[in-house]
Amino acid sequence: MSSHKIAVIGGDGIGPEVVEAGVKVLEALAAVEPGLAFDFRRFDWGSDYYRRNGRMMPQDGLTQIEGFDAIYFGSVGDPNLPDDITLWGLRLAICQGFDQYANVRPTRLLPGLTGPLRPELGKQIDWVIVRENSEGEYAGVGGRAHRGLPIEVGMDVAVFTRTGIERIARFACDLAMSRPRKLLTVVTKSNAQRHGMVLWDEVVREVVRDHPGLTVDWMLVDAMTQRMVNKPGSIDTVLATNLHADILSDLAAALGGSLGIGSTSNMDPSRNRPSMFEPIHGSAFDITGKGVANPLGAFWTASLMLDHLGEPAAARRLMVAIETVTDRGEYLSPDLGGVANTAEVTAAVIAALSGANSTSSSGLPG
C-alpha cells in the first residue's frame, strides 16, 4: 500500500485549527477505506514564522514541498502584517511558484442547510467556478509614483496572455464536459475593457470550438451576479478571470450557506508540481483560538484533494459523511446556526464515515 505524501501548512488564524481537524478526519478515513494511507508532514510557515524569521517561509520552501503529492493548506493573513507580505509571501508564492493556474471552487447547498435564497432556488445550486489563477488582474504588474504629492499615481495592470487564457479555457471546457450538463458559462467584461478582455473572449471562443458537445453561454460579470441569485439552476460550470472569479466565488459561498463550508483547489493540471487544496475562508481572527471554527470547508477541501490523488471512492465517502452531518443538523457550528464546536463537528463527521459509502461527489473529476 503506497501512502500519499501530503504537505500540511496550517498557516494563520483558524487555518491550523481546521486543517488539523481535517488531518484527523483523513486519518479516520484511512482506517476504514481499504488501501488508503497518508504520510503527513507539517510545515509551520505563516505570520508567526515571519515574526521569527523575517520571511513567510524558508528561502528554499518550494524545493522542500515540490516532491509532495499535494499540499493541504489552511489560511494566511494577519491583522498586524500587510497582505502583500502574508499573501504574496506564502499562498501566492506557492500558487505562482508551482504554476497552479487553475483555481476550482465547487458550490452546492449541502443537505439540511439553508442559504439566503428561497429553498426552491437554493437547492438548484450545483456549480463549479473555474478561476484563472496565474495572471489577469492579480499579475502583480503596476507601480506607484509621486508618493504623497497631489499627482500621486497607483496602477495595477491586468495581464492577459494567449497562453494563459488558452490553458484555463481548455481546463474549464474539459471540466464542464466531465459533468452531466456539459454547460459552461464564460464571464467577461469586454463591453467596458477593450483589450485584455477582448483577447479573453477571442481565445476562449477558439478553445470552445474544439468542444462540439459543450453548451456555452456568455455573461458580463455584473449581470452574472444577478443570474446567480435569480436563476441559480441555469448555471453549471463557470469560467472567469482571476478578479471576477474571486468575487463571484465569495457570492457563491454565501449562497451556499457559509464561508466556512467553501473549498478550493489550486491546480497544476499538468501534474508536474503538487496542487494545493484549501478552504476558501480566511484567517477569521475574530474566532481564532475559540475552537468554534467550522471545519466543514477544510473537510470538503480534503475530499477535493482525494479526487485529485486518484481516490474517488474515499472522496465520495468523505462527502457523504459531511452531508450526513449537515442533513441531521445535530452538530452544526455557530456560523450555520448551530452550537457545536470544531471538535464536535469533527467527531460527528468521523462517526458518519463508518456508515458512509454511497454516492456523492466533491465536484472535481480525478
Ligand code: ATP
Ligand atoms: P480573507 O481576506 O483572508 O479572505 P476575510 O477577512 O475576507 O479573509 P475571513 O477571515 O474568512 O474573511 O472571515 C470573514 C467572516 O467569516 C468572519 O466573521 C469569520 O469569523 C467568518 N468565518 C470565516 N471562516 C469561518 C469558519 N470556518 N467558521 C466560522 N466562521 C468563519
